Structures are given as structure tokens and as C-alpha cells.
Amino acid sequence: MxxxxASNLYWMSRYLERAENLARMLEVSYSLSLMPQDDHGNGLDELAMPLIITGTLDEYLEQHGEMHAERMLNFFGLDANNPASIYCCLQAARTNAHAVRGRITADMWENINASWLEVRDIAQQGIARYGISHFCEWVKERSHLFRGATFGTIMRGEAYRFIRLGTFIERADNTLRLLDARYELLGEDIDEIEGRSARSYYQWTALLRALSSFEAFAEIYRGSPGARKVSELLLLRTEVPRSLRSCTEELYSMLTSLPGDNGRPAQRLAAELEARLRYTTIDEVLDEGLHTWLNDLILLIRELGQAIHSSYLEVA
Amino acid sequence: MTHTFYDEMYLANGECRSHYREFTRWLADTPSDLLAQRRREADLLFHRAGITFTLYGDDQGTERLIPFDIIPRSIPASEWRIVERGCIQRVQALNLFLTDIYHDQRILKAGIIPPEQVLANEGYQLAMQGLDLHRNIYSHISGVDLVRDGDGSYYVLEDNLRTPSGVSYMLEDRKMMMRLFPELFAAQRVAPINHYPDMLLDTLKSSSPMENPTVVVLTPGRFNSAYFEHAFLAREMGVELVQGADLFVRDDKVYMRTTAGAKPVDVIYRRLDDAFLDPLAFNPDSMLGVPGLLASYRSGNVVLANAVGTGVADDKSIYPYVDEMIRFYLAEEPILKNVPTWQCRKPKDLSHVLANLPDLVVKETQGSGGYGMLVGPASTKAQIEEFRARLIARPEAYIAQPTLSLSTCPTFVENGIAPRHIDLRPFVLSGRETRLVPGGLTRVALREGSLVVNSSQGGGTKDTWIVGD
Structure with a gap:
């Protein structure tokens, strides 16, 4: 190929996964911002979370001056001038798909093209009129549809593998960042009063819901969510498809099945990462300090992404 | 309506032609709201599928839909057989002509075409002189533009031997019709065309002496007006769609950059003009081409389809000689007629043209896409005078033809169904043999009275049916 x-396919799926993750992030923050706030006031802090996680808060403040709920939501969701907005991610995904429309199936192309046409209409209306939850649902649904069309129609060859690689690199990074952000907000001591604080309950369940892991958590742990169990589920267990371990397993298996020798560095990194997660316990992670550990992993995932780039996507 | 136009569906007395009877019966039986709904559905499907073209000179680089009309253009099989033979004959002669002018130049020595017309032509590539091509084929893919005059006889308007486009619309239009109105195809046998990509791949493979050559499609990129088609054909053939930057030349051999390292390339179906192919040999500013490609081509290590230097044969100043070519190379009489053409470089022709501008169509010899032409009867006095000045300044750059009364076909317009002018472009493939799928692209001028069918000028398309008679 x-x-x-390969590069276009990889970035197509990365951007689409990113759009979905941003929508998930937005959904959690929006629903939490509607909760009665203890000493924080009007929920603006919570609405700022997605901007903080994506590192775009400064840019927002530069453009808009003050925190304003609707403007923040529009900036994050539909601003064509904010390259990190959901709108721009969908545009970038579509642009990449357009460049390789001969290599993806008609079902996939039509799907991603229709999403792009529709988000332009939504942007015209503005996010508040369309409805925040409605919009988040819509983005997720489009992503689900595309994944389904991909899974159901594309040949299981290299194209499929690079699409999967893009998805899981992006997803791994996202799971790590979301967990880190919630953890920072709640702090380590939350585990001590396990589940007794309403605030911690809503924060952790919102995170689990954002990663579609709430039901799985309830079934596996049958208890209130706290830092330890939530981290174990989202980092080390394979049951939920958005956990770090699920992502690295997939990355490892995709990379080892790619032909040729020039991918050795990426394959080795993926194998190391996979082994590390397989043989680590949550106690070891917490001993190291969750925040430190998460940031270490964010860097490793980035390194793996770079290795994929230099091994396959930029070969001279 | 006036009866000087040949209508594809109706006789002059208003009676329906026999090969359209089945269709008109269906049209009469189908409620108009259902038709309207299907037409909207077609628009939506084309839009969603992104079957678009990009308009040049439009700052936005917007992708536009080519309007699609659901009333097919239908041709009886007996008539088609003549068109088919005529196209094959013509393309064979043109390939023989190209072989000749890049080798022995017999036709020039025989005094049939003035040598300066060929050798000083912009499209004539010195680099091609003496180079032997496999099977002596220069134009592997040719588009022959046909129109019908008032009496219904077919005329060749021009030959397209560089990078003719439009075949994807031919295929997508058929797909759309079968999707929207399957009952029509059950009622009537329409000759299939869907195997075109398969025939194209076979043609491209047979252009190389190798057993199983690696074929790629070379596109200028996604901002090209025909990018959709490039991607479409690559996908249908199952070959790589590459841009210049994906290819490189090492030791006179062409390779593509892949995830598993460099891979040799044997046949390039290029949808890039000669001037952009190789910055070392042609336009040094081209970012679209591949440095060293021409050297590799000249060493015989890679096949370009179409060959370099075919432009000389579809130039409008060479067009008037195609009849002679057919007689000279094939010793046959031309099956399809040429439109009578005045060559403005000849003083006698020029004075005739200048005296009759309001009745004539004047074209640039190098132009295409409906740009830079004058349609006398449809132009204002001021437009005509402006063109007259251009003509006097550079007569050799223009030819003129009588305004043909292009045939019409009923077409959906804003207020119901009305006749609109159409043309036909069949695609001729030259490899082991010269052949074409039964049909072509029918373009329709949607503006009332307009004779310009180019999509860049607001033309639409119709499905083209070859039906039993």
C-alpha cells in the first residue's frame, strides 16, 4: 500500500475517533454542569474541562475574553476556526477520506461524506438550537455508523489495519487523558470515603458513562466507583473496549500482522507496552502515583504513534 | 418546437420513435409526484456519494454536482453498430497517424497534410520521435465526441486523445437509473456497460510487453476537476491511485513508495497533461509530476497511457484531415462524417469566416471544455465583434464550423419536460484490439436553445441506452 x-487512512480514523471522544467529553461535562454545584457556582468550571483537556482554554479566552456557557460550547463543538473543534475533526476526517476514496468502500465514503454535509448544516443553526445532548448523540451515532460500515464492508487487508491503528492510538490517548483529568479533580483521598460522597459518585459514573463502561463496571465490581476500581477497569482490564489494555492489545495485534520489516521499531514498542500492561497490577500503578503513571503512558502512546509514522507513513 | 432539429424521441409528425415506445409508455403511466420524488432521490444520492466535479476559476473550489436527467438517451442497436464501427475506424487511423508522424512521416511526404501543420504544432513532442511503443498504440483511451445534424446523421465534433474524462458519469448514471427505475430494465433489454473498468484494466495491461504489469492511475490530486473519476477508476480496477509525490525514478525505473518499501510500477494511466508529467523534461514548475519519468519512459521501462504527444492528433487544426488519414492508412471510406471546417490560417477560409461570423461556431485549435469559443447565433453583436478582433490578430489559432442543429432529447426542466440539445461521447479502448462498451456519455445543454453541453458550462448528463430495434 x-x-x-496508509497515512490518509490512519488520520481519517484518528480524526473520526477524536470527534467521537470530544463529543463524549462534552457530554459528560455538560451533564455535570447541570448538577447542583457545591461551592463552584454556575457550572462554568465544569464546562471549561473539555477545553482544559484539549489544551484550548487559553485560545478560547483570547478570542472570547470571559467564560460564557454557550460560547464555550460552540467553540468546542462547531467553531470552524478552532482546529481542535469537533467540526474541524469531522472536516479533517472527511478530507483524508476524500484523498483515499478509491481505497475505502462506497458505504464508508458515503457515510463520512454525509456526516460532513450534515455538520455544516448543524453549524449554521448553532449548537444551542440544535441541542447539546442531541449533538453529542449525533456525533457518536455517526461514528458508530462509520465503524459499522467499515467493519461490515472493508477487506481485511492493510487498509483495515491502518484504520484500526488510527482508531486505537487516538482512543488510548483519550482514555488516559479523561481519567487523568477526573482524577486530578477528585484527588487521591476519594478512595478513603469510597462512594460516600455524592460528588465523587457523579464524577466517576460520568467518566464511566463517557467511556461506555458504566454497565461493565457495575457488573464486574458490584459496588460504588472509586479511583482504584475505575482505574483498574479503564487501564488494565480487557473487558471494556475503551480501556487502555484493550487498545494496546489491538495495536499490538494490528502491527504484528503488517507485512515487511520496516515496522520493527513500532512493533517492538507495541509489544513492550502490551507486556507491561498485561503484567502490571493496579497496586503497582497506584504506588507509583496515578498521575505520574498516566502521564508516563501518554508519552509512550505518543512515541508509538511517532514510530508508526516513521515506519510506515513516511517511508521514502 | 422547430423541426429543423432531429429529436431522438419523436418523429417530425409528433409520433414516438419505435425504440422509445416502451419508455414513453412507462413515463405516461408513472405518476408525476413519484418521478419528482425519484429525481430528488437521485440528487441526494449523487451528493452523498460525492459524485462531483470541481469548477475552475471558482475561488471556493466548490465541488458541484453535474445535473443528472432521468430521461435516457436511447439509440437503436442497428444505428449503434454503425457508430461503433465508425469510432473504431477513426481511432485506428489516428493511432496509425501518430505512429507515422513520430517515425517515417509518410503522410507528410505524400503531401496530404502540410508538414508545418504537424511539426510546428504545440502538441507535437520531439521527444517521441523514433520511440517505438508496444503495439504502436499512442491513444489507449479515446473519447470521440459525436453530434447529430438536422437529418439525424452523426458527425464527429472532435476527438479526445489526451486524457478524455466523463466515463465515470456514464457508469454512475447507469447505476443510478437501475437503482431508481429497475422496472425499466426489466421491460426492455438495455446493453450493459458496467464491464468498462474491466476492459480498461485489460487494455492497460496489454499496453505493456510484460506478463502481469503493475498498473497505477496517476492523478494531479483532489483539487482536479475530474478527481472523482480518477479515484473511481482506480478503485473499480483495483489498482493504486497515485500522485506525483508517491512515485520516484531510480536508475531509469519507476517505483512507488509503499508501507513495505519501494515497489516497481510498469504502466501509468496518467490523467495529467504532458506538460506536467516530468519537471525535468517539461514544465520545470510542475509539482504534480515525477522527475525523471520521461527518461524512464524513453528507456522503455514504463508505459504511459495515453502516450506523450497525442495532443497533435486531436488538435482542431489537424481534425480536418482525419478523413484523409482514414483513406491513407486504412484504404477505407470514413464511416462517420467530419463537420466541414474552415481553417482560419488559410486567407480564403478566413475571409469567409469573417463574413459569416453570426452563423458560425469558432473554436480555438488548442481549446477544450467549451472555453474560448464563439457560438455565432447565440452571441450578441458586441461579443461577435470582440471575437472578430481576436480572430484577425491570431487567425492560425482558430477554426470555424457551421452551427450544427444538434439533436434534441426530451429532458426534465423547471416547467416539465422539454427538448434540450445533446451530444454523445463513446470511449474507445485500444489494446490487443480496438473496442468500446455499447454506449457512452450523453451530455445535455440544460439551458433552452443552448448548444454548449460541457459540464463546466452548465451541462448535465443522461444515461445512454443501446436497445434492440
Whole structure:
């Protein structure tokens, strides 16, 4: 496969996964911002969370001056001038798909193209008129549809593998960042009063819901969520498809099945990462300090992404 | 309506032609709201599928839909057989002509075409002189533009031997019709065309002496007006769609950059003009081409389809000689007629043209896409005078033809169904043999009275049916 083709496929799925993750992030924050706030006031702090996680708060403040609920939501969701907005991610995904429309199936192309056409209409209306939850649901649904069309129609060859690689690199990064952000907000001591604080309950369940893991958590742990159990589920267990371990397993298996020798560095990194997660316990993670550990992993995932780039996507 | 136009569906007395009877019966039986709904559905499907073209000169680079009309253009099989033979004959002669002018130049020595017309032509590539091509084929894919005059006889308007486009619309239009109105295809046998990509791949493979050559489609990129088609054909053939940057030349051999390293390329179906192919040999500013490609081509290590230098044969100043070519190379009489053409470089022709501008169509010899032409009867006095000045300044750059009364076909317009002018572009493939799928692209001028069918000028398309008669 052409390196540029692989690169377009990889980024197409990365951007689409990112759009979905941003929508998930937005959904949690929006629903939490509607909760009665203890000493924080009007929920603006919570609405700022997605901007903090994506590192776009400064840019927002520069453009808009003050925290304003609707403007923040629009900036994050539909601003064509904010390259990190959901709108721009969908645009970038579509642009990449357009460049390789000959290599993806008609079902996939039509799907991603229709999403792009529709988000332009939504942007015209503005996010408040369309409805925040409605919009988040819509983005997720489009992503689900695309994944389904991909899964159901594309040949299981290199194209499929690079699409999967893009998805799971992006997803791994997202799970790590979301967990880190919630953890920072709640702090380590939350585990001591396990579940007794309403605030911690809503924070952790919102995170689990954002990662579609709430039901799984309830079934596996049958108890109130706290830092330890939530981290174990989202980092080390394979049952939920958005956990770090699920992502690295997939990355490892996709990379080892790619032909050729020039991918050795990426394959080795993926194998190391996979082994590390397989043989680590949550106690070891917490001993190291969750925040430190998460940031270490964010860097490793980034390194793996770079290795994929230099091994496959930029080959001379 | 006036009866000087040949209508594809109706006889002059208003009676329906026999090969359209089945269709008109269906049209009469189908409620108009259902038709309207299906037409909207077609628009939506084309839009969603992104079957678009990009308009040049439009700052936004917007992707536009080519309007699709659901009333097919239908041709009886007996008539088609003549068109088919005529196209094959013509393309064979043109390939023989190209072989000749890049080798022995017999036709020039025989005094049939003035040598300066060929050798000083912009499209004539010195680099091609003496180079032997496999099977002596220069134009592997040719588009022959046909129109019908008032009496219904077919005329060749021009030959397209560089990078003719439009075949994807031919295929997508058929797909759309079968999707929207399957009952029509059950009622009537329409000759299938869907195997075109398969025939194209076979043609491209047979252009190389190798056993199983690696074929790629070379596109200028997604901002090209025909990018949709490039991607479509690559996908249908199952070959790589590459841009210049994906290819490189090492030791006179062409390779593509892949995830598993460099891979050799044997046949390039290029949808890039000669001037952009190789910055070392042609336009040094081209970012679209591949440095060293021409050297590799000249060493015989890679096949380009179409060959470099075919432009000389579809130039409008060479067009008037195609009849002679057919007689000279094939010793046959032309099956399809040429439109009578005045060559403005000849003083006698020029004075005739200048005296009759309001009745004539004047075209640039190098132009295409309906740009830079004058349609006398449809132009204002001021437009005509402006063109007259251009003509006097550079007569050799223009030819003129009588305004043909292009045939019409009933077409959906804003207020119901009305006749609109159409043309036909069949696609001729030259490899082991010269052949074409039964049909072509029918373009329709949607503006009332307009004779310009180019999509860049607001033209639409119709499905083209070859039906039993």
C-alpha cells in the first residue's frame, strides 16, 4: 500500500475517533454542569474541562475574553476556526477520506461524506438550537455508523489495519487523558470515603458513562466507583473496549500482522507496552502515583504513534 | 418546437420513435409526484456519494454536482453498430497517424497534410520521435465526441486523445437509473456497460510487453476537476491511485513508495497533461509530476497511457484531415462524417469566416471544455465583434464550423419536460484490439436553445441506452 494512502487512512480514523471522544467529553461535562454545584457556582468550571483537556482554554479566552456557557460550547463543538473543534475533526476526517476514496468502500465514503454535509448544516443553526445532548448523540451515532460500515464492508487487508491503528492510538490517548483529568479533580483521598460522597459518585459514573463502561463496571465490581476500581477497569482490564489494555492489545495485534520489516521499531514498542500492561497490577500503578503513571503512558502512546509514522507513513 | 432539429424521441409528425415506445409508455403511466420524488432521490444520492466535479476559476473550489436527467438517451442497436464501427475506424487511423508522424512521416511526404501543420504544432513532442511503443498504440483511451445534424446523421465534433474524462458519469448514471427505475430494465433489454473498468484494466495491461504489469492511475490530486473519476477508476480496477509525490525514478525505473518499501510500477494511466508529467523534461514548475519519468519512459521501462504527444492528433487544426488519414492508412471510406471546417490560417477560409461570423461556431485549435469559443447565433453583436478582433490578430489559432442543429432529447426542466440539445461521447479502448462498451456519455445543454453541453458550462448528463430495434 502507498505510504500516503496508509497515512490518509490512519488520520481519517484518528480524526473520526477524536470527534467521537470530544463529543463524549462534552457530554459528560455538560451533564455535570447541570448538577447542583457545591461551592463552584454556575457550572462554568465544569464546562471549561473539555477545553482544559484539549489544551484550548487559553485560545478560547483570547478570542472570547470571559467564560460564557454557550460560547464555550460552540467553540468546542462547531467553531470552524478552532482546529481542535469537533467540526474541524469531522472536516479533517472527511478530507483524508476524500484523498483515499478509491481505497475505502462506497458505504464508508458515503457515510463520512454525509456526516460532513450534515455538520455544516448543524453549524449554521448553532449548537444551542440544535441541542447539546442531541449533538453529542449525533456525533457518536455517526461514528458508530462509520465503524459499522467499515467493519461490515472493508477487506481485511492493510487498509483495515491502518484504520484500526488510527482508531486505537487516538482512543488510548483519550482514555488516559479523561481519567487523568477526573482524577486530578477528585484527588487521591476519594478512595478513603469510597462512594460516600455524592460528588465523587457523579464524577466517576460520568467518566464511566463517557467511556461506555458504566454497565461493565457495575457488573464486574458490584459496588460504588472509586479511583482504584475505575482505574483498574479503564487501564488494565480487557473487558471494556475503551480501556487502555484493550487498545494496546489491538495495536499490538494490528502491527504484528503488517507485512515487511520496516515496522520493527513500532512493533517492538507495541509489544513492550502490551507486556507491561498485561503484567502490571493496579497496586503497582497506584504506588507509583496515578498521575505520574498516566502521564508516563501518554508519552509512550505518543512515541508509538511517532514510530508508526516513521515506519510506515513516511517511508521514502 | 422547430423541426429543423432531429429529436431522438419523436418523429417530425409528433409520433414516438419505435425504440422509445416502451419508455414513453412507462413515463405516461408513472405518476408525476413519484418521478419528482425519484429525481430528488437521485440528487441526494449523487451528493452523498460525492459524485462531483470541481469548477475552475471558482475561488471556493466548490465541488458541484453535474445535473443528472432521468430521461435516457436511447439509440437503436442497428444505428449503434454503425457508430461503433465508425469510432473504431477513426481511432485506428489516428493511432496509425501518430505512429507515422513520430517515425517515417509518410503522410507528410505524400503531401496530404502540410508538414508545418504537424511539426510546428504545440502538441507535437520531439521527444517521441523514433520511440517505438508496444503495439504502436499512442491513444489507449479515446473519447470521440459525436453530434447529430438536422437529418439525424452523426458527425464527429472532435476527438479526445489526451486524457478524455466523463466515463465515470456514464457508469454512475447507469447505476443510478437501475437503482431508481429497475422496472425499466426489466421491460426492455438495455446493453450493459458496467464491464468498462474491466476492459480498461485489460487494455492497460496489454499496453505493456510484460506478463502481469503493475498498473497505477496517476492523478494531479483532489483539487482536479475530474478527481472523482480518477479515484473511481482506480478503485473499480483495483489498482493504486497515485500522485506525483508517491512515485520516484531510480536508475531509469519507476517505483512507488509503499508501507513495505519501494515497489516497481510498469504502466501509468496518467490523467495529467504532458506538460506536467516530468519537471525535468517539461514544465520545470510542475509539482504534480515525477522527475525523471520521461527518461524512464524513453528507456522503455514504463508505459504511459495515453502516450506523450497525442495532443497533435486531436488538435482542431489537424481534425480536418482525419478523413484523409482514414483513406491513407486504412484504404477505407470514413464511416462517420467530419463537420466541414474552415481553417482560419488559410486567407480564403478566413475571409469567409469573417463574413459569416453570426452563423458560425469558432473554436480555438488548442481549446477544450467549451472555453474560448464563439457560438455565432447565440452571441450578441458586441461579443461577435470582440471575437472578430481576436480572430484577425491570431487567425492560425482558430477554426470555424457551421452551427450544427444538434439533436434534441426530451429532458426534465423547471416547467416539465422539454427538448434540450445533446451530444454523445463513446470511449474507445485500444489494446490487443480496438473496442468500446455499447454506449457512452450523453451530455445535455440544460439551458433552452443552448448548444454548449460541457459540464463546466452548465451541462448535465443522461444515461445512454443501446436497445434492440
Amino acid at each position: 502507498l505510504s500516503t494512502t
